[in-house]
Amino acid sequence: LQAPPGAGKTTRVPLALREVYPDGRILMLEPRRLAARGAAARMAQTLGEPVGQQVGYRMRGDAKPGRRIEVITEGLLTRMLQTDPDLPGVACVIFDEFHERSLASDLGLALAWEVRQTLREDLGLLVMSATLDAAPVAAMLGDAPVITSQGRAFPVDIDYAQRPSKERIEHATAQAVRDALPDNTGTVLVFLPGERDIRATATALGQIPGVEIAPLYGALPFAAQQAALTPPAEGRKVVLATAIAETSLTIPEVRTVIDAGRARRSRFDPGSGMARLVTERVSQAEATQRAGRAGRVAPGRCIRLWTRGEHGALPAFAPPEIETTDLAGLALELAVWGSDADALALLTPPPAGPMAEARILLEGLGAIGSDGRITAHGRAMARLPLHPRLGHMLLTCGGGAADVAALLSTRMPVDTRACDARVQLAALRDTGAFRREQGLPLRDGPLRDAKAERKRLTSLAPSNAVFHGDAIASSRAYPDRIAMRRPGAEARFLMSGGKGAALPDDDALAASPFLVVLDTDGHPREARIRSALPLTRAEIETHCADLITEQTTCTWSRRDNRVLARRQRVLGALILDDAPWQDAPTEAIARAMCDGIRQTGLTLPAAAARLADRIERARSGSGAGGADLPAADLGTLTDTLEDWLAPHLSGVSSLQGWKAFDPTAALAARLSWEQSQRLDQLVPAHFTTPLGRRVAIDYGSETPEISVRLQELFGQTTHPTVAGTPLLITLLSPAQRPVQTTRDLPGFWAGSYADVRKDMRARYPKHPWPKDPTKADPTLRAKPRKT
Numbered sequence: 157l158q159a160p161p162g163a164g165k166t167t168r169v170p171l172a173l174r175e176v177y178p179d180g181r182i183l184m185l186e187p188r189r190l191a192a193r194g195a196a197a198r199m200a201q202t203l204g205e206p207v208g209q210q211v212g213y214r215m216r217g218d219a220k221p222g223r224r225i226e227v228i229t230e231g232l233l234t235r236m237l238q239t240d241p242d243l244p245g246v247a248c249v250i251f252d253e254f255h256e257r258s259l260a261s262d263l264g265l266a267l268a269w270e271v272r273q274t275l276r277e278d279l280g281l282l283v284m285s286a287t288l289d290a291a292p293v294a295a296m297l298g299d300a301p302v303i304t305s306q307g308r309a310f311p312v313d314i315d316y317a318q319r320p321s322k323e324r325i326e327h328a329t330a331q332a333v334r335d336a337l338p339d340n341t342g343t344v345l346v347f348l349p350g351e352r353d354i355r356a357t358a359t360a361l362g363q364i365p366g367v368e369i370a371p372l373y374g375a376l377p378f379a380a381q382q383a384a385l386t387p388p389a390e391g392r393k394v395v396l397a398t399a400i401a402e403t404s405l406t407i408p409e410v411r412t413v414i415d416a417g418r419a420r421r422s423r424f425d426p427g428s429g430m431a432r433l434v435t436e437r438v439s440q441a442e443a444t445q446r447a448g449r450a451g452r453v454a455p456g457r458c459i460r461l462w463t464r465g466e467h468g469a470l471p472a473f474a475p476p477e478i479e480t481t482d483l484a485g486l487a488l489e490l491a492v493w494g495s496d497a498d499a500l501a502l503l504t505p506p507p508a509g510p511m512a513e514a515r516i517l518l519e520g521l522g523a524i525g526s527d528g529r530i531t532a533h534g535r536a537m538a539r540l541p542l543h544p545r546l547g548h549m550l551l552t553c554g555g556g557a558a559d560v561a562a563l564l565s566t567r568m569p570v571d572t573r574a575c576d577a578r579v580q581l582a583a584l585r586d587t588g589a590f591r592r593e594q595g596l597p598l599r600d601g602p603l604r605d606a607k608a609e610r611k612r613l614t615s616l617a618p619s620n621a622v623f624h625g626d627a628i629a630s631s632r633a634y635p636d637r638i639a640m641r642r643p644g645a646e647a648r649f650l651m652s653g654g655k656g657a658a659l660p661d662d663d664a665l666a667a668s669p670f671l672v673v674l675d676t677d678g679h680p681r682e683a684r685i686r687s688a689l690p691l692t693r694a695e696i697e698t699h700c701a702d703l704i705t706e707q708t709t710c711t712w713s714r715r716d717n718r719v720l721a722r723r724q725r726v727l728g729a730l731i732l733d734d735a736p737w738q739d740a741p742t743e744a745i746a747r748a749m750c751d752g753i754r755q756t757g758l759t760l761p762a763a764a765a766r767l768a769d770r771i772e773r774a775r776s777g778s779g780a781g782g783a784d785l786p787a788a789d790l791g792t793l794t795d796t797l798e799d800w801l802a803p804h805l806s807g808v809s810s811l812q813g814w815k816a817f818d819p820t821a822a823l824a825a826r827l828s829w830e831q832s833q834r835l836d837q838l839v840p841a842h843f844t845t846p847l848g849r850r851v852a853i854d855y856g857s858e859t860p861e862i863s864v865r866l867q868e869l870f871g872q873t874t875h876p877t878v879a880g881t882p883l884l885i886t887l888l889s890p891a892q893r894p895v896q897t898t899r900d901l902p903g904f905w906a907g908s909y910a911d912v913r914k915d916m917r918a919r920y921p922k923h924p925w926p927k928d929p930t931k932a933d934p935t936l937r938a939k940p941r942k943t
Contacts, residue, residue, distance in 0.1 A: 157284045161403070161448030163307025165284045166191075166252055167198045170211075170225045173248055177280060180247025181223070185230045185264060187256050188374060188400050189215050190381050192227045195252075198406060199225060216541050217612060230260035231541065237267045238492050238538065241275060248280030253403045255288035255441060257476035257504070259486060266500040267493065269297060286403070286448065287441035287473075296501050310451040312413075316464045325349075325416055326356035328461055332414050333361060333394055336459060342411030343387075344394045345401060347446050349418035349435045351375060351601060354396045361394070372397035372407075375605055402445045406452075413450040413458040415443060417466075421474065424482040424510065439474040440467070476504045483507075484544045487514035488523055491530040492538045520635055521548040540616055549633035555614045556623025559584055560630055562610035564674060568687065569603035572596050575663050577674055577687045581626060584610065627689040628699045630672040635703055637673040638691065640730045648682070649673075652703070652728030656682035665690055696727065703727050708737050710744040712752035718810035719748040746805040750797035753814060758794045764820040768793065769855035770839040771827075777879065781838050786826050793823075800826050838879060846871050846934040859884045859899075866895055866912075867923065870932040875901040890920045890938075905929050 159165050170184050186192040196213040203210055212222025215229040236243060243249075249268050251261055265283065272279045281300075283293050294300045321328045329346060336344055348354050351373045358369050372384040372395050384395050387408040395407055399419050419442060420433045438446075443460065450456025460467065478486070483506050490497060497506050518524045523534030523544060530538075537547040546561045563569075563580055570583045570590075583590040583598060584606050591598070623629065631638055636653030647659040647666035657673055659666045670691040676683035696704075710721045721740035725733040760768060772789055774782030793800070804822040808814055827835065839860075842850035845868045854861050861884035862876075869887070875898075876883045887896045887904075895912055898904045913925045924939050926932040 157282060157303045157305070158288070158290050159284070159286060159305040160307045160309050161286050161445055162309045162452040163286075163305055165286070166195050166403075167202065167406075169282070169284065170227075170250060171199055171202060173250075173280075173282075174224055177247035181245055182225045182248045182250065183233065183246055184225065184227045184250040184252055185233055185261060186227055187230055187253055187258055187261065187403075189218075189229055190372075190374065190400055191253075191403065192229055193378075194385065194406065196220070196222070196225075196227045199227075230258055230264060233264040234260060234267065234489055235539075235541075237264070237271065238489070241267075241271050243268075243271065243276065243279065246279070248282065250282045250284060252284050253286075254283045254293070255285040255445075255473070256403075257474070257478075259477040259481055262476065262478055262503055263486060263489060266502045269501045270495075287444055289473075292503060296503055309448060310453070310455045312447050312451040312456045312458050314447060315457065315459045316467065317461055318463070320463055320466065321461060324356075325353055325418065326360045329353075329357045329414065329416050330360035332459055332461060333357075334364075336412050336414060336457075337364070337367065337392065337394075340412040340457060342409040342454070343392070343407060344412045344414060345407055345410045345449055346394060346396045346414045346416070347401065348396055348398060348416050349420045350398060350433070353416070353418075354398070357396055364394075366391035368393045370395050372401055374398065374400055375601060399442070401449065402442065407449070409453060410449050411454060411456050413446055413456065415446045415458060415460050417443070417460060417462045419474070422477055422481045424480065437470060439471045441473045443467070443470065478502070478504050478506050482543070483510045483514040484517050487511060487518055488530075488534060488538050488544050491518065491524050491528065491534060494530070517636075518544060521545070523548070542613070542616075545633040546613075549629050550613060550617050550621075552621055552632050553623050553629040554619070554621030555617035557626075557629035557632075558610045558613040558617060560626050560633075560674075561613050562606045564633070565609050565613075566605040567599065567602035569599050569606055570594075570596050571599055575659055575685050575688055576665050577630075577689050578626070580687070624699050625695070627672050627691045628695060630674060630689055631691065631700055631703075634672060634674065635700075636728065638696070638700065638703075638727060638730065639671040639673050639685075639688070640732075641667075641669050641671075649685070650729060652730050654729040655680075657685050658682055659685050659688075669693065670696060693732075696732075700727065704732065708740070708744075710737070710740055710748040712748050712755060714755065717752070717756075717812075719745050719752065721745060721748075742806050743802070745809050746802040747798060749805050749808055749814070750802050752811065753797060753801070754794055756811060758790060758797070760790075760793075761818060761820075763818065764823050765856065766841070766852055766854060767820055767823050770835060770841060770853075771823075773855045773860070774835055774838045777838060781834055785831055785835065788823065788826075840878060843876055843878075843883065845869065847936065853878060853883065857884070861886065863888055863894075865890065865892075865936060866916075867935050869901065870926065870929045870934045872901060872934070873905075873930050875899065889916065890923050902930075 157165060157169065170182050173182055186195060192213045192215055196207050196211050200207045200211040207213065208220040208222065210223055211225045212220045213227040214221065214232060233249065251265055254261060268281055272281060281297065290302045294302050329348060333344060333346060348357060354371045354373060358371060361369055368388045368391065370384040370393060372381060385407055401407060417438050418435050419438045421436055423434045447458035450458050486506060497511065515524065515528065518534065519526065521544060522531060523537050524530055536551055537544055540547040540550065542550065546564060549557050550561055559581055563577065563584065568580050570580050572579060583603065587603065636651065638652040639649035639657055642648045642650055647661050647663065649657045649671060651657055651673060657676055665671060665688055668690045670693060671688040672691050673685055673688045675687040676685050704725055704727050706725050708723050710719055713720045721737035723735050723737045724731050768788040771785050775785050775787065801819060801822050808817050839855065841853060843853055843862050844850055845864060847868055851862045851864050860878050860881060863886040866887040882899045885898055885901065886894050887898065889895050896904065896908065909929060917925045922938040924932065924935060
């Protein structure tokens with residue numbers, strides 16, 4: 157169902173559907189608690205009865221059940237489906253404001269669609285939105301029909317800023333409110349990204365005679381939220397609201413909307429390992445939703461604090477939460493459901509990388525096994541309305557961990573740069589003593605939220621779990637965040653997950669040998685620690701023993717140019733103990749040596765290089781005789797060191813030892829006896845001179861070649877060949893210096909030899925230089941002395 161803001165989707169459609177489904181309950185999902193309460197109250201008012209009779213609501217920590225219609229927050233549907241998949245007594249599920257594309261809503265729709273296909277063909281599903289592209293959703297739901305209503309909204313004039321603003325958001329917004337009040341009647345609804353911006357804007361506005369300033373955000377007490385939704389007793393009203401007021405809420409007499417153009421979104425924060433709210437520009441769809449709030453009761457006006465050109469650059473829609481948030485909760489729910497993401501009708505599939513990381517985390521927390529199946533511990537975690545990290549901590553450490561869990565679920569209550577989380581915990585546990593003794597400023601809103609969350613979590617914690625202190629409890633939630641100080645003067649740490657982290661040198665925790673890191677700035681290489689707790693080696697040995705493993709390693713050391721064999725006790729990437737591995741197996745040393753040879757670059761000595769060249773020459777020959785020989789090019793030999801070289805490396809464990817090692821025998825061992833014989837026939841290793849001396853043939857160039865003393869070839873009347881290919885002969889002087897190269901020895905004797913003879917006789921008079929070398933005897937000797 158597509159209909160513009162204010163058309164009546166939220167409060168009229170569920171009431172009408174009672175006639176379509178007379179015998180079952182109707183569930184309607186709302187993305188926010190305030191919207192759920194408000195929608196239920198409005199429908200009950202329409203029926204002339206209080207909430208809790210035909211119409212009710214349910215959310216975490218608060219419920220007034222209704223017989224026919226129940227408005228619930230989105231996450232509750234997943235819990236209901238996981239507990240009783242056929243949803244007994246439920247006739248229809250409505251997904252309101254689906255354009256917001258929350259992870260809970262996407263998952264709930266996918267699970268409900270599977271239930272409809274397999275268990276409940278009669279289950280009605282209705283997706284409602286004002287700005288969603290309906291076609292993909294309809295296609296996902298088996299080409300479901302799309303109903304469009306134009307509604308009866310009034311026109312809204314849109315005003316844009318003339319130029320981009322450089323003012324702080326609270327000052328620009330406050331000025332826009334002052335400018336708008338004289339020219340407009342009714343309530344002014346202002347959209348700001350978060351609570352802090354609302355408070356700052358209220359301060360910037362100050363007292364305006366005859367105007368009530370009312371904040372509206374999710375963490376506000378319920379009575380204050382209701383006050384923002386109530387018409388002013390007299391005068392005018394300005395409601396400073398977050399995106400909570402975009403949809404499903406009726407704020408009376410709104411004529412003007414002022415939109416600061418920012419929204420708070422959930423983003424996975426690698427610094428905390430959980431989702432964090434960040435401030436971003438709104439999408440065009442969100443701007444349309446907000447503007448529509450001004451046209452519900454009369455023609456309205458929307459003032460956008462950005463230029464028309466900036467508007468064109470905004471994204472069409474906000475990104476689906478499944479693309480940007482932590483997926484550990486999704487992975488846990490899918491494991492409980494017993495299905496992979498690709499088997500469900502998810503409108504947007506989860507990114508592969510973050511999904512894989514989420515499964516690794518769950519396996520480390522004991523929620524799933526190595527086969528990906530849910531464990532009993534994982535089912536218990538899924539029943540808790542918490543991030544899997546915090547659920548695991550609460551189950552294993554009990555109510556004593558509720559303080560840490562509450563801090564990690566809310567904003568820190570103490571305004572300080574100190575990274576020691578014990579300061580925050582002290583404020584939470586004894587606020588009065590903290591105010592007297594610490595003298596640090598407290599944030600009342602976050603402190604109130606943390607205390608409420610602690611109370612809720614304490615009630616959920618098992619009574620039989622043992623609490624061993626805040627740091628140990630935190631290590632249960634963050635086994636990948638146990639950090640060990642690196643050697644050196646700087647406060648730099650290595651975390652068990654393999655990432656680096658650092659503290660300011662003057663921080664109180666800078667000298668701690670071990671920490672549990674609770675929050676960082678998320679830098680991928682070396683993050684700045686924002687919150688941590690100190691941990692001792694004794695605590696690690698006593699309470700984190702299940703995370704410690706013993707391992708033996710043989711690795712190549714670039715610094716030492718040798719294989720290092722070590723016995724180690726490790727906690728993830730942290731090496732707690734390190735000693736030499738005296739009896740390391742030869743095979744392990746050889747494998748590490750192969751890594752070292754690969755890193756330094758494989759260079760073969762002359763004899764081995766000639767053998768490799770011969771094999772490659774035979775493999776590339778025109779005949780088929782060498783086709784079955786193993787490849788001996790340098791790339792293949794480097795890639796397969798473990799196969800041909802490692803078995804021969806006994807006793808070699810350093811670069812120096814490798815340089816003294818001759819791998820020729822290892823290369824030759826790759827050939828069978830038959831292949832060796834055939835290689836000698838196709839590509840002989842030597843040329844035998846007339847004196848019977850064997851000269852190695854070099855096959856490294858395009859033409860095979862030899863180097864030989866000129867006098868040693870006296871009497872050779874034909875040019876030497878290999879497999880029908882003339883050898884390239886480098887003729888050497890008695891001093892082993894090149895004199896001539898030739899591929900035609902008879903031609904050389906008949907031609908340029910005369911000039912060479914003249915030159916050589918002058919240089920080497922003690923050696924024979926006959927006029928006709930073809931009839932002379934080969935020799936390596938000088939002429940005999942005359943007596």
